[in-house]
Amino acid sequence: xxxxxxxxxxxxxxxxxxxxxxxxxxxxxxxxxxxxxxxxxxxxxxxxxxxxxxxxxxxxxxxxxxxxxxxxxxxxxxxxxxxxxxxxxxxxxxxxxxxxxxxxxxxxxxxxxxxxxxxxxxxxxxxxxxxxxxxxxxxxxxxxxxxxxxxxxxxxxxxxxxxxxxxxxxxxxxxxxxxxxxxxxxxxxxxxxxxxxxxxxxxxxxxxxxxxxxxxxxxxxxxxxxxxxxxxxxxxxxxxxxxxxxxxxxxxxxxxxxxxx
Amino acid sequence: xxxxxxxxxxxxxxxxxxxxxxxxxxxxxxxxxxxxxxxxxxxxxxxxxxxxxxxxxxxxxxxxxxxxxxxxxxxxxxxxxxxxxxxxxxxxxxxxxxxxxxxxxxxxxxxxxxxxxxxxxxxxxxxxxxxxxxxxxxxxxxxxxxxxxxxxxxxxxxxxxxxxxxxxxxxxxxxxxxxxxxxxxxxxxxxxxxxxxxxxxxxxxxxxxxxxxxxxxxxxxxxxxxxxxxxxxxxxxxxxxxxxxxxxxxxxxxxxxxxxxxxxxxxxxx
Numbered sequence: 001x002x003x004x005x006x007x008x009x010x011x012x013x014x015x016x017x018x019x020x021x022x023x024x025x026x027x028x029x030x031x032x033x034x035x036x037x038x039x040x041x042x043x044x045x046x047x048x049x050x051x052x053x054x055x056x057x058x059x060x061x062x063x064x065x066x067x068x069x070x071x072x073x074x075x076x077x078x079x080x081x082x083x084x085x086x087x088x089x090x091x092x093x094x095x096x097x098x099x100x101x102x103x104x105x106x107x108x109x110x111x112x113x114x115x116x117x118x119x120x121x122x123x124x125x126x127x128x129x130x131x132x133x134x135x136x137x138x139x140x141x142x143x144x145x146x147x148x149x150x151x152x153x154x155x156x157x158x159x160x161x162x163x164x165x166x167x168x169x170x171x172x173x174x175x176x177x178x179x180x181x182x183x184x185x186x187x188x189x190x191x192x193x194x195x196x197x198x199x200x201x202x203x204x205x206x207x208x209x210x211x212x213x214x215x216x217x218x219x220x221x222x223x224x225x226x227x228x229x230x231x232x233x234x235x236x237x238x239x240x241x242x243x244x245x246x247x248x249x250x251x252x253x254x255x256x257x258x259x260x261x
Numbered sequence: 262x263x264x265x266x267x268x269x270x271x272x273x274x275x276x277x278x279x280x281x282x283x284x285x286x287x288x289x290x291x292x293x294x295x296x297x298x299x300x301x302x303x304x305x306x307x308x309x310x311x312x313x314x315x316x317x318x319x320x321x322x323x324x325x326x327x328x329x330x331x332x333x334x335x336x337x338x339x340x341x342x343x344x345x346x347x348x349x350x351x352x353x354x355x356x357x358x359x360x361x362x363x364x365x366x367x368x369x370x371x372x373x374x375x376x377x378x379x380x381x382x383x384x385x386x387x388x389x390x391x392x393x394x395x396x397x398x399x400x401x402x403x404x405x406x407x408x409x410x411x412x413x414x415x416x417x418x419x420x421x422x423x424x425x426x427x428x429x430x431x432x433x434x435x436x437x438x439x440x441x442x443x444x445x446x447x448x449x450x451x452x453x454x455x456x457x458x459x460x461x462x463x464x465x466x467x468x469x470x471x472x473x474x475x476x477x478x479x480x481x482x483x484x485x486x487x488x489x490x491x492x493x494x495x496x497x498x499x500x501x502x503x504x505x506x507x508x509x510x511x512x513x514x515x516x517x518x519x520x521x522x523x524x525x526x527x528x529x530x531x
Contacts, residue, residue: 151350158316158344159367160337169363173354 039221047225054210055229062206063233065122066194069129070186070237076130077137078179084138085145085171095142098135106131110197125197125206132193133186140182144175180245187241191234207233262330264419264451265292265315270324272310272477283476284310288324290470290479292453294418297445299454299462300470301508307477308455309423315453316344316421329418340368342419343412347427349404351396351411358383358392361411368415382410385444402433406440413448420445420452426461435496438464442491459512463504464491471511481511 021041027033028040035043048055084091109131113124148170156166198208207230214223267290274282285307292298300308313319314326317337328336336342343364351360361379362370370378383389386406396404405425412420426434438461445452456462462469463485471481485504487495495501 149348149350151346151348152352154318154346155344155350156367157318158337158342159340159364161367165367169366170352173352176354 035220036218037220039224043221044224044228047219047221048228051222051225055207055226058205058207058210058226059229059233061122062191062194062198062208062230063236065125065197065206066129066190066233066237069126069194070133070183070190072126073130073133073186073190074137074179074183077134077182078141080134081138081141081145081175084142091142091146095139098139102135102139108200111200114201119201120203122203124202125194128197129190129193133190136186136189137179137182140178140185141175144178145171148174176248180241180248183241184238184245187237188234191230191237195230262294263291263327264294264296264329265290265453266327266330267291267311267315268325270311270314270321270326272307272314272319273322276322285314285321286476286478288477288479292451294451295449296468297442297452297454297466298468298470299456299466300472301456301459301462302472302477302512303457303474305474305477306472307474308472310477311472312421312423312453312455316342340364340415341417342421343415343417345405345408345412345420345422345425347424349396349401349408351404351407353395353397356393356395357388357399357407360396360407361414363411364415378414379410382414385413385447386410386440400433402429402437405429405437409441409444413444413450416448418451420450422452422454424455424457427456434461435493439491439493441465459505459508460496460501463487463501463508464496469504469508471508480514483507483511 025041028038033040039047080094084094110124110128113127117123145167152170152174153166156170161169194206195208195211198204198206199212202209204210204213207226211223211226211230214220214226267288270285270288271283272285274280274284288307288311290298290311300311302308310319314321315328315333317326317333320334326333329341331339331341351357352363355363358376358379361382362375365375365378380389380392383392386409388403388406388410391399391403391407396407399407408425409420412422426437429437441452442465444450452465454462454465464487466485469483469485470479471483472478473480483504485500487498487500487504
């Protein structure tokens with residue numbers, strides 16, 4: 001039972017993907033498109049396996065930047081959301097700013113950060129990723145901490161519960177699904193930011209810079225092979241965030257968002 | 262000693278500003294131990310405000326309120342009452358049993374004692390096999406029964422309820438009314454019950470407190486004599502209809518007296 005329904009879910013996108021790649025391959029061969037215009041999937045896979053070690057190294061550089069930034073941004077974002085929910089006037093000052101910053105591509109700031117550190121340093125990129133992640137986590141977790149059911153708060157007051165008890169037993173559990181929502185948004189964004197940060201100078205060791213340097217050398221198929229590596233890295237981050245969410249919801253935490261309302 | 266004593270209580274919101282609202286003016290009410298008292302009236306009559314004053318979730322602007330002979334603020338600290346709202350207000354991340362244990366946790370009870378009490382309460386509301394489920398796995402009526410179990414977990418002498426059955430369908434509602442009467446009789450709990458349903462107020466109560474808006478105040482006290490044991494047959498009894506008529510007329514009175522044409526239309530007649 002489970003197997004057939006799973007196959008039914010996986011099969012259509014799989015068939016579509018294979019068909020798409022076949023069409024791509026067919027168009028490139030049929031119209032005899034030159035590799036500098038569009039590389040054929042077969043050539044891309046060939047380059048991918050030929051350069052596998054180098055792609056892996058570049059992926060681990062960009063991936064480490066994204067991961068370090070993601071963790072640091074999450075830690076600071078959660079910490080700040082506690083401060084903001086405790087001191088509401090600060091929240092009123094900072095939240096509109098955080099939302100506005102979320103809407104603009106602040107990763108261009110990395111050009112400025114690059115000036116502050118040595119040219120080979122990965123720190124500007126990591127700072128950039130953490131900044132982007134920080135605002136996503138801050139906005140969401142702060143919402144989870146403050147937007148609690150008024151019935152819950154009245155109930156806790158009727159138990160003569162302290163503010164700390166309300167925080168621990170109502171606000172924090174209420175914010176947990178919001179944290180995972182934030183991570184689900186932030187995980188792919190952290191990878192994108194790590195790549196894009198590499199376009200603004202610094203050492204040429206990550207996926208983003210390898211893609212541009214291969215294109216500059218007219219090695220189109222190799223550039224696509226690095227793009228494939230970037231896709232796999234982004235997917236990995238997204239998959240991990242989903243696994244984490246499922247682990248948390250198994251404890252009944254995120255169930256509310258899935259089953260109710 | 263009375264269970265609840267409200268003396269000359271007023272509650273004015275935003276006093277001295279253009280947005281001033283006289284939510285309650287000069288309210289006097291005494292509730293005896295073991296009594297079931299309903300507060301009924303149209304929207305804005307201050308019935309929920311009065312309940313929150315008794316619960317000390319709000320402070321009165323003037324007047325005094327005692328619960329079990331203590332200041333309301335002290336009785337809140339002592340958890341002398343349990344409270345239930347229209348929304349069951351269960352915590353989705355806690356199991357049913359852990360929800361019931363919450364007030365006991367805050368009182369500092371140890372784990373085994375809490376678990377034993379939660380099981381006892383689940384048996385009282387006839388849901389003993391649901392302890393390990395999560396609230397979202399239960400129906401609305403079951404959730405509300407768990408909320409009542411939680412309100413009574415610490416065995417408080419007083420239960421304060423704010424339209425607890427307002428979101429339930431009619432059949433579930435009547436069933437819950439019967440269950441509430443049985444539970445209160447078994448635990449000899451005093452109840453102050455806010456509702457906007459006339460039949461509900463009459464069926465449940467020893468006394469119905471009729472309130473009127475702008476400014477919120479008590480306009481009538483109606484004694485209901487349906488006997489100690491109320492059954493489903495009570496809903497067809499002559500005394501039941503006499504009570505309903507009396508409350509309805511008292512509510513109309515609040516209408517005629519103050520020419521608030523829209524005021525009574527808000528009262529649901531069910």
